[in-house]
Amino acid sequence: MGAQQDIDQDSSSNIQLPECRRDFGIHTATLIGFKDGSTPLISLSQPPTASVPHPTPTCTALAARSIVELHGDHIGSEVVIQYENGEPGKPMIMGVVRTPAAWPATERPAQVTVEADDERLTVDAKQQIVLRCGKASITLTQAGKVLIKGTYISSRSSGANRIKGGSILLN
Secondary structure, three states, X not given: XXXXXXXXXXXXXXXXOOOOOOOOOOEEEEEEEEEOOOEEEEEEOOOOOOOOOOOOOOOOOEEOEEOOOOOHHXXXXXXXXXXXXXXXXXXXXXXXXOOHHHOOOOOOOOOOEEEEOOOXXXXXXOOEEEEEEOOEEXXXXXXXXXXXXXXXXXXXXXXXXXXXXXXXXXX
């Protein structure tokens, strides 16, 4: 059989491999597990193109590095990858793709609006407004209640001081 088929180990470094084009784009893959409990294994979402050949078939697991923390809960999730230095044999996981169904459905935080001009300050809130200073407070509720609390409450008027209500309770 000829000497060409017998390649010794020292001359293997002289073998010229076909040059792959570099790929600096963003791609998606599926996280399919972990090798030795720590190295992420991915399966590419798209087969390699002729312009960017990939060293492994898409049906096999490909070891990847990651810049994000990955857990067993992420197995089966779509991940975003880029290739380290553009080399298709060195995938780097950049993040986990989250779907809206996976996001917690929380209400937006309560919004308070404040409008001010030279004559008036208006504060609007959905449930209640509380003005507090030390042991004193004034609370306005959505139900229409006005609660005034303090260690000493004084009501003074140079004109009429009216108290109106369906009933009035004094002590």
